[in-house]
Amino acid sequence: MKNYLKYYLLVSLALLLASCASPTWVKISKDTRNISTDSFKVTVPQEWMHWAGGQNFETIKREKEYPVFLRVDRVYVTLDGKYLEQIEFIRYDAKDAFPYLKREYTSNMLPSEAADLYVSELKKSGMENITVIKNEPAMIAGKPGFRLLLNWKNASGLRVDRLIYGFGYKSSFYLLSYEAPNLYYYPKHLAAFTEAFNSFKLVEKKD
Amino acid sequence: MKHLLFRFFPLILLSACASTHVEPFKSASDVQNITPEESRVWLEADKYDMAMVNGGNTYDLQSANVYLQSVMDKVQPEFKGAIQVRIAKSPQLNAFALPNGVIYFNIGLLSRLENEAQLATVLAHESAHFTQKHGYKQRQNLKNTSAFGNFFSETLAMSSTYGYSRDLEREADQIAFRKIDKAGYDTSQAGEAFEILAEEAKAMGEEEPFFFSSHPKLAERIEDYQELNRNHKKGGLINKQRFDQFVGPLRLASLESDLSFDRQNVVIMVLTNEKRLANYPPEARYYLAEAYLRRGEKGDDQRAFAAYQTTLRAKPGFAPTYRSLGIYYLKKNEYGKAESYFSKYIQLAPNAADVDYVRNYVKLAKQGGAK
Numbered sequence: 001m002k003n004y005l006k007y008y009l010l011v012s013l014a015l016l017l018a019s020c021a022s023p024t025w026v027k028i029s030k031d032t033r034n035i036s037t038d039s040f041k042v043t044v045p046q047e048w049m050h051w052a053g054g055q056n057f058e059t060i061k062r063e064k065e066y067p068v069f070l071r072v073d074r075v076y077v078t079l080d081g082k083y084l085e086q087i088e089f090i091r092y093d094a095k096d097a098f099p100y101l102k103r104e105y106t107s108n109m110l111p112s113e114a115a116d117l118y119v120s121e122l123k124k125s126g127m128e129n130i131t132v133i134k135n136e137p138a139m140i141a142g143k144p145g146f147r148l149l150l151n152w153k154n155a156s157g158l159r160v161d162r163l164i165y166g167f168g169y170k171s172s173f174y175l176l177s178y179e180a181p182n183l184y185y186y187p188k189h190l191a192a193f194t195e196a197f198n199s200f201k202l203v204e205k206k207d
Numbered sequence: 208m209k210h211l212l213f214r215f216f217p218l219i220l221l222s223a224c225a226s227t228h229v230e231p232f233k234s235a236s237d238v239q240n241i242t243p244e245e246s247r248v249w250l251e252a253d254k255y256d257m258a259m260v261n262g263g264n265t266y267d268l269q270s271a272n273v274y275l276q277s278v279m280d281k282v283q284p285e286f287k288g289a290i291q292v293r294i295a296k297s298p299q300l301n302a303f304a305l306p307n308g309v310i311y312f313n314i315g316l317l318s319r320l321e322n323e324a325q326l327a328t329v330l331a332h333e334s335a336h337f338t339q340k341h342g343y344k345q346r347q348n349l350k351n352t353s354a355f356g357n358f359f360s361e362t363l364a365m366s367s368t369y370g371y372s373r374d375l376e377r378e379a380d381q382i383a384f385r386k387i388d389k390a391g392y393d394t395s396q397a398g399e400a401f402e403i404l405a406e407e408a409k410a411m412g413e414e415e416p417f418f419f420s421s422h423p424k425l426a427e428r429i430e431d432y433q434e435l436n437r438n439h440k441k442g443g444l445i446n447k448q449r450f451d452q453f454v455g456p457l458r459l460a461s462l463e464s465d466l467s468f469d470r471q472n473v474v475i476m477v478l479t480n481e482k483r484l485a486n487y488p489p490e491a492r493y494y495l496a497e498a499y500l501r502r503g504e505k506g507d508d509q510r511a512f513a514a515y516q517t518t519l520r521a522k523p524g525f526a527p528t529y530r531s532l533g534i535y536y537l538k539k540n541e542y543g544k545a546e547s548y549f550s551k552y553i554q555l556a557p558n559a560a561d562v563d564y565v566r567n568y569v570k571l572a573k574q575g576g577a578k
Contacts, residue, residue: 101469111567120469153262
């Protein structure tokens, strides 16, 4: 019992210290808007908030299973909070590309097949009421991929839009997305996302 | 504390039984006269219902909605206007009644039934949960027997999703049987409906949330209806043609939904059963092929190819088959065939949502062919 108590105290202390050492949300300035990860670099909008707390892992909670932690590279920013607008650039290992489906991205997968799997992945993750508005091919950082425009309504009837680009390259699968309520916010910040999207570049050293 | 609970447990149980007498609704006009506590349950159900509708979880295919409502009103004529049927987009085999008289019928369950008599059975069974106030009774029981009564109130609106106690289900069976008989339906179809579902439940295992929540409960339903039917007169309405007319278009949508929810095993199970396959239009075999490709087990590639070929013969104008065959040949580096199938797809479906992908694939096939 005493050992458990010691363990929890130590873990709590470590978490406390870690949280003091690195603030989770960081305001993006002119000097910090170019963000590099191990696999890509991107220029994000100035004055937005960058979430620096979970760049390197993603938690997957499948039904009736223990949570799984995936290694990712992630850049996640918002201006007014995640319910109003969010931009995310994320890289998965190809084997973890569709974690809820437990399927991997394979090099012979065509962009339309990856798009269909991505939609299934969302449904499997619990977003059962999504509607696909557009599903078309796209070039992302010079690589062929898909462009999906999705929407859904939350329980109070508010329509939320998500624009998402996806592509696989070597042993990685990338998703670049912008999400916001259709009412006012989606059109307001679409240009900011487009600018960030156009700045997205792969860093070749990872692969 | 434990000893105390055990000592008083029989007393608690008795008090629960004593206080759960609830007067059922007898007609639509009774729904105006409910107790304040019943109103609270009703409001919770309203909230759940609104969230379902607002969240876009229901189908707005008017002809099917009107059809289901008409069957409902036929089996429960006294409750016309008080019971509403909605078709939910979920592919899971489920139907449930909310305590406010709204019945949700999942597209997955609807597409598996074979005729109107089976549909009437499920509607009559679910509506009996409403008219007998089973949701409210279940809540009362939980409140009376649990020290955490309030904990359940929030989930009350969903309680019927997971089935009721054995006694309440049996009561619903008996009422449903009388109702479908009175409406002139063939009562032997009642058991048949549940047998189809039980077979599927068994094949899918525990993973699959089912109508009446589990396979043993389905077995109870089958036994109940067989017992009720034993000494009953034979014959009555089945209305297969009318059922197919209104529900048929939803069957393909249900297969599509199954695939998009990663339920390829369900699609394979249903469509490899010749009797079930006969209920689907010829292009259903296309979805079987897609399901094989998604499953990706040894030999599925050939099975998929065979199913595409069968679809081509049975429904030559069905465009998606050409796209899929194009992809099939593209991946096998047979560029000429790939190009020809893609071109046919573009010709048949020039405005399809994914036509730009296919145009790109034509370019890939041309490049591959030129090498």
